[in-house]
Amino acid sequence: MFRKLGLVILCIAIGSVTVFATGQKEEGAAAAGPSSGDAWTDMVKKAYGGMTITVAATSHPAADSIRAMEKDFTALTGIKVRWDSMEEGLLRQKLLMEHQSKTGVYDVMMIDAFNLAEYQPSGVALPLKELIDNKEMTPSWYDYEDISGAFRDGVGGYKNVVYGIPIAGETRFLGYRKDLFEKYGKQPPKTLAEMLELAKFFTGKEPGLYGIGMRAQRGIHFASGWMTLMYSLGGEFLDQKTWKPLCNSPGTISSLEYYVNLLKYAPPDVGVYTHEEAISAFMAGKTAMWLDATAIAPWILDPSKSKVYDKVAFAPPPAGPAGDFGVMAGWSIGISSDSPRKQQEAAWAFIMYMTSKKNSKAYVLGGGTPTRASLLNDPDVLKVHPYLPAMNLALKSADNLVKTGRTWIPANVKAIKILEVGGEFGSRVQAGELSAKDAMDQAQIQCEKIMAE
């Protein structure tokens, strides 16, 4: 199944890259869509006007952009929106707990593709196919097919069921200080060995400068940072065919050793860094490189947030000895399965409005990540997101992994537990409490128990 899915994702990603590279133009901005007086708007206003929907969200440029469009949505449809914003780990726990208690307090929810495997068995999110296929609820101007297939399936779907509309398809890439690279005559790294060398080279080269900033806070953040490079270094937590844990395989151990070694050239308190601290250190000019999520790259280019907004360039993630395997992750926006039917329909109207082809440009210009193929070559969008070419190359690397029949986050309900264990032991190696071999031997025992439960 993965091979098939991989092929589809590959074709779509290559297609989108080609479209981007050749500069072919697809019209997006002039498309029909939600506006005063059209049939869909009238229907929504009549059926759901005056209702209030609640959105469970996290701090993310995608959420910021949607919030900026909320006023227009309410003015157009009469549906009021209440926001409950929280840290992403907390959001996951809250969604699971609310679902267990069947409270239905949230109608719309931001879904991390990371967590879909966990949400699926107990049915946290509503499958959206019925709403997408309903021509009254989803007129043709919505153009679901225009959403990049790689994101549609890899971010919004799980096991061929659509649970969310992608709002931040993301991969990971390298941000680097082009001024420093030029000053010292260096080129962005093509391999992980070169990246390690460069991290070493830049550490201490300028006062207070470190080589790289990545996430390494104990637990899932550590696992997530490590997994950015793990596959390219020949490691993996789980055999995705047999679901046998591979924590103490030579590849996984050496990938951990590499990551811990790389983190020696990060700021000294990197052990408590999430993506926020990692990007903040880069934006403050404290690190020469940064390897993290494309979705938060707009922060780096924002003069009000970043000291280095005009001194950076982006490159795809470096390849490793085992191959060039990138990351496919992101956020989608879906509907709670516990919300009453009418609330769910109002929630869908909200999602439709925010992710429609017509509004996609406003969403992207407001800081959201482009997920629609029609926007990838839009000059206005490129002005706001100059990193898109590098992102598309990184997506190609992500497809390399899918081609091997694997997904970045293994598609297993227990994968997050495995990652949590891996991230916990990895952090202990980084803190000097255990050697990589000992830590991974212990992690293997725990993971085998988890998989056997």
Place this chain on the structure above:
Amino acid sequence: MKKMPAHYLFIMPALVLLVLIVIFPTIFLYYISMTNYDMTVGWDAKRFVWFENFIYLFLDEPLFWKSLGITFIFVSVSVSCELVLGMIVALGLSRMNRSKRLFVSLIIIPMVCTPSIISLMWKLILNTEYGVANYLLGLVRIGNINWLGTGTALASVILVDIWEWTPFMVLMLYAALQALPEEPFEAAVADGATKIQIFFYITLPMMMKLALIALTLRMIDSFKVFDTVYGLTQGGPGSATEVFSMRIFRTGFQHSNWTGRASAFAIIMLLIMSPLFSRLTRLLRDR
């Protein structure tokens, strides 16, 4: 039919509330601790496993004993520092004549702030690269300190707790000082006692009971510390700040989802803390 005595009727709302928010959840906790309940798999899929979770914690859980040790260090260092500092500030406050109200209003600010916000604020303050703490230290030529590194993170978490909760001690001890009668002090001065003698032989013994209550309350509270650790380090780097409640949270919610196992953890915590509860009850009763 015999009529229900009126006093039952009056205490009924309180009893119902108690059953709903305290007794039922506690019984439920004991029940869950004997199952393999996992939130992601769902309620129906759970199985009764008797004491398997407890056995796992004592024998297999890699950080059970370590997290207990870290918690004891955290409680003993933070609460004793808070007590000593609280006493010093309370004594100073009782001698203050002017601006006392302003001073009290200022020092209670840390205590009334939301702990999660405090921890995030301190995470920024203590950031090695762009934190205010290192910036200020840099002005007096003290080099960059890695506040949240492996060897220093626990001390930093304790520091934040002391900053946050010393005001509580100050208020409790200051109230105790205010309630002391003046006669013994006047008699001691008349007898020629020094200030140190007055403090150790009169002030301290007379306010001992209230100080013990404050100490016990703080011990119970700091044993449960969570928000500060969660916001600052999430138990890391490595397992440097993995306090007991953080371990429970990680087991039950932070991706592990072993709700049954986490409930067993919580029961052990409850049993460890019970002597403190009974001591507090005794102190309050004897007062």
